[in-house]
Amino acid sequence: MSTATIDWQRHFMMLADGIGQALGPGETALTTLAAEQSDFVRFNAGKVRQIGHVSQGTLTVRLIEDERQAYSTLTICGDAQADRDAIADTLATLREALRDASPDPHLLVDSSVWTETTRRRGRLPDIESLLDVVERCAARLDFVGFYAGGSMARGFASSHGSRGWYEVENFNFSGSLYDATGRAIKTAYAGDTWRDETFASRIEAAAARLPVLARTPRTPGPGRYRAWLAPAALAELIGTASFTAFSARQQATARSEFYRLNRGEASLDERVTLIEDLDLDIAPRFSEDGYRRETVPLIDAGRGAQQLTNARTAREYGLRPNGAPASEMPVSLSMQGGDLADADVLAALDTGLYVGNLWYVNFSDRMDCRLTGMTRFATFWVEHGEIVAPVDAMRFDDSLYRLLGSELERLGATTELLLNDSTWNERSTGGMRLPGLLARSFSLTL
Template sequence: MSDAILLQGAASIDWNRHFLLLANAVDASLRGAEVALTSFSAEASDFIRFNAGKVRQIGHVSQGKLTLRLIDGARQAYSTLTVCGEAELDLHDVTSALATLRDGLRDSPDDPHLLFETSQWERSTRRAGKVPQPQALVRTVAECAKGLDFVGFYAGGTIVRGFASSRGSRGWYEVSNFNFSWSLYDPSGRAIKTSYAGDHWSDATFARKVEQAAARLPVLGLTPRALSPGRYRSYLAPAALEELLGVMGWSGFSARAQATSRSELFKLHTGEVALDSRVTLTEDLSLGITPGFNDDGYLRASVPLIQGGRSVERLTNARSAREYGLEPNGALENEAPVALSMEGGELAEDDVLAQLDTGLYIGNLWYVNFSDRMNCRLTGMTRFATFWVEHGQIVAPIEAMRFDDSMYRLLGDQLEQLGAQPELLLSDSTWGERGTGGMHLPGILARSFELTL
């Protein structure tokens, strides 16, 4: 396996055409009953770091990698290699990798959990989107952040995923999008964090978000409110809920974890507990933020996970299906949701503070992890934009505090209202490559949220 490298001038490569060229060459090189599953990922992305409203670091990354999976009977082997976009060079590397895999299969044992899709299909998703040019974005930030201590990170451009099977299946996913997160700092060192993500950039939307965050900066200069450990009426913004559901989803919806009694939502799946009847969670492929196929060759469709507060289905990968006698539903290998959507309620954004009345407004959470897996209890820290609210008015910032509470409580008997306007929160992962996926979530008003220290 080799790491992806930077490719100069690769933004103009027709990756779809190039991928099909390589995949067809792989298929033509097979012998006997061999089967090939070929996966591809690429991007052409701009990255910009800002500090004090000025550019600190800027760059462009174009990269691509191909994963070959050779199957012979019940044996399989993988190889991942960098592709440069030059047909002759990449075809040579693919041919060499295929020969190495074939040699390796000779002495490989059978894989008892091997399962892959054998039907033939085609699926293509292409969204050109509208992302800002780096030079234009720098000017916009400079104008909107004038006089502010603006610190942020922008990532945007085209993301590509592809799949090909020697059985005739072909999948392609190519979208242009962006994800921009930033913080406005107060001289005290406290900050308000905001994000903006999507397919179609708007200078006006960005300016409005910066203006809204700046309007709350004076509050950060006030004396922080000291709170004692206890349970407080709280509003959790979509970004805060995202942190909780992201951890809950590590294996909470996994068919494998449920079959081995390791799911953090085990009690929900068995019916021992139930959430509020308004809670509905779906692995929602209609959002279009992740490919509609996986590396095992299965087409993906939306999967209802929780309806009416009760467990419905699990995310089932092909290997789990083979091992536990289940039906695969296109889940990825880790069986974690990548397009999690939660239905909203009736709480309008403009009414949040009034409905909260007195309590905590929690904008962000971090360092979230489990404190008690079997009771789906999470712990972590409040982060930026956490305020004390009295009679519907923000009156003071809150110093970072640790929380420890169960999702069964927060989405159960403590859930008072759901926000009326769910927010699209795209994945901000850039580990090795820009990630696809994200969440579509409302904020929640909880009767109580437990702070421990």
């Protein structure tokens, strides 16, 4: 059977029903699916350099008996009999593995029965029209970019009877415009409704700033500068902190970067509200442990609220699971915007740094939620509300306690959807919706 014709939901539910029927007394199965049908296009110098289509599905079967568990992941092809045979072999292998497995003291599985379905069709460009619009917009520009778009599906089934399905169509296009000096301005466009005019306007806005890159760059010395952090730059900071800062396990072991915030010993600006927001519909509403994911307030009006708690953490520390993934990282993070309109950003900044992107971000002091990294493409020096020069790559070192606290002057009124652009093994779900941030000071170290 051609994978392009697979009805993944129907096929997955059929396989899950078969797994349930094949179980013996005392056995429980949790089955998850990750599938996609995606187009990929890579551009270099405004020309197509690589193009392809991927249609794939992987099934993970988790077998549980007497608090012992084993799991295996296999590729499925869409042929009913071939996939049933592969699953039968997998179950036999898992039963052998369970014989030598030790009881898992932190195993916790939701045995309730529920049904959760999200299906959303997008309006994506066909590949021929995509190539046409890129060629037209990138004419006479040194444009480098990568497009990934199509359908993604995630499924969950438990032998207790729960069924979850998530299937969406969306796209992610990131690109850069280079000038003769090798400097670049980065742009991105993501969502589920493609509009040629929106893509064109983003390329046009980036191209309008290319002449600035040819000017003599500024190299500010170490110190603190007024700064506008665009949503993509703020995402690098909050995204890095999110690896552990909102985890219930990290909080319980005093290793969360927001440990003091969550204990009420510190606070941020009252305009800061961060939510694990399932209503964004950019991630499934169910976890691999069989729990429905919940919308969770993480920071409410500058104060620590709740943490993301998966099933294992809940059992070990006597907490209630809220459907968080095993990593206890947010997968659908939203931040409330403010009152600073896009058109007023430069005037409000007046003189200082316009930071479009950051990279190589890592922690320099975890317990102060202090991060270090480098400024990247589209970082400019602004004087009296006008962009006057590019800024050479600089190292920063600053704390989110400061940037989201004492140094937060204003938040952007427009929030930007930044989808997870990882394609390692498969296209990823999830992402963030964030505003930009005007900081009274942002610390450069060299």
